[in-house]
Amino acid sequence: SMQCFPSLVLALSSLLGALALLQLSLYLRVPSRYGKHEERLCRPRGRLPARCAWFLQELPSFLVPALLLALRSPPRLEPLGCRLLCCLFCWHYFYRTFIYPFFTRGRPFPLQLLFFGTLFCIYNGFLQGYYLIYCAEYPNDWCTDIRFTSGLLLFLLGMGINIHSDLLLRQLRKPGEVTYKIPQGGLFTYVSGANYFGEIVEWFGFAIATWSLPAFAFAFFTLCCIGPRAYHHHRYYLKTFTDYPKSRKALIPFVF
Numbered sequence: 039s040m041q042c043f044p045s046l047v048l049a050l051s052s053l054l055g056a057l058a059l060l061q062l063s064l065y066l067r068v069p070s071r072y073g074k075h076e077e078r079l080c081r082p083r084g085r086l087p088a089r090c091a092w093f094l095q096e097l098p099s100f101l102v103p104a105l106l107l108a109l110r111s112p113p114r115l116e117p118l119g120c121r122l123l124c125c126l127f128c129w130h131y132f133y134r135t136f137i138y139p140f141f142t143r144g145r146p147f148p149l150q151l152l153f154f155g156t157l158f159c160i161y162n163g164f165l166q167g168y169y170l171i172y173c174a175e176y177p178n179d180w181c182t183d184i185r186f187t188s189g190l191l192l193f194l195l196g197m198g199i200n201i202h203s204d205l206l207l208r209q210l211r212k213p214g215e216v217t218y219k220i221p222q223g224g225l226f227t228y229v230s231g232a233n234y235f236g237e238i239v240e241w242f243g244f245a246i247a248t249w250s251l252p253a254f255a256f257a258f259f260t261l262c263c264i265g266p267r268a269y270h271h272h273r274y275y276l277k278t279f280t281d282y283p284k285s286r287k288a289l290i291p292f293v294f
C-alpha cells in the first residue's frame with residue numbers, strides 16, 4: 039500500500055516551481071495560444087469544442103485527489119484538517135470540471151495545449167492529493183489555527199470572485215457568438231483579469247490554509263501561468279477598444 043515519501047513531495051514540488059519559471063519565461067513576451075490569443079492561421083482541425091476540452095483537461099484534478107481520498111486504506115480519519123483541505127481542492131475542480139465547461143461559450147481549444155493541460159492536471163492533482171492524504175501532519179485543532187482560518191477565508195473570497203467573473207465573461211456572448219467585448223461589472227471595473235485575480239487569491243489562500251510546499255508551489259505556478267495572460271488580455275483590450283476604461287489595471291486593482 040502507499041505511504042509518504044517526503045523526498046518525492048520535495049522533488050515534485052520543485053519541478054512544479056521550475057515549470058512555473060519556465061512558463062514565466064515563455065509567456066511574458068508572447069501569450070499562451072488559446073482563446074483571444076490564438077493565431078489566426080492555426081489549423082482548424084487541431085481543436086476540440088471548448089466544452090469537451092475543459093471537461094477533459096480539468097477532470098484529473100478532481101478525480102485523482104478524490105480517488106486518493108476515497109481509496110486510502112485504512113481510511114485516514116485524523117486529523118480533520120487533511121480531509122477538509124483535500125475536499126476544498128476537489129470542490130474547486132468539481133466546479134471547474136462539471137459546471138464551468140457546460141456553460142462556457144469559449145472558442146474551440148487547441149489539442150496540443152489540451153494535451154499538456156491534461157498532463158499538468160494529473161501531475162498537480164496527484165501532488166496535492168498525495169501530500170494531503172499521505173504526508174500532511176496537522177495538530178487536531180488546525181481548524182482553529184489563524185493560518186487555516188485566514189487561508190480558508192481567502193480561498194472562499196477568491197473562488198467567489200473567480201466564479202462571478204467567469205459568469206460576467208460568459209454573459210458577454212449569446213450562445214454561438216465568438217466575438218470579444220469589454221467586460222463590465224464586478225472586479226472588471228478595476229482589472230482586465232478579474233477571473234485570474236480571483237483564481238490567484240484562491241490558491242494563495244489554499245497555500246496558507248495548508249501551509250505546505252506543494253500548495254505554495256501550485257499558487258506560484260498559477261501566478262506564473264495566468265498572471266502574464268492577464269497582462270496580455272489587458273494589452274489586447276487597449277489595442278482593440280479605443281474607449282477602453284483608462285483607469286483599469288491588468289491584474290491587481292489600483293496597482294498593476
Ligand code: NDX
Binds near residue numbers: 095151
Ligand atoms: N487550465 C490552468 N505550460 C489551463 C489550460 C492551459 O485550469 O504548456 C492551467 C487551467 C494550460 C494550463 C492550464 C497549464 C499550462 C499550459 C497551458 C497551455 C500551455 C501551458 C499547459 C492547465 C504549457 C508548460 C510550458 C509549463 C508545459 O473564446 P474564448 O475562449 O477566448 O472565450 C473566453 C471568454 N472571454 C470573453 N468573451 C467575450 N468577451 C471577452 N472580452 C472575453 N474574454 C474572455 O471567457 C472564455 O470562454 C472565458 C474565459 O476566458 P479567459 O481567457 O479569461 O480565461 P481562460 O484562460 O480560458 O481560463 C478559464 C478559467 C479562469 O477562471 C482561470 O482562472 C482558470 O480557468 N485557469 C486557467 C488556467 C490555469 C489555471 C486556472 C490555474 O493555473 N489555476
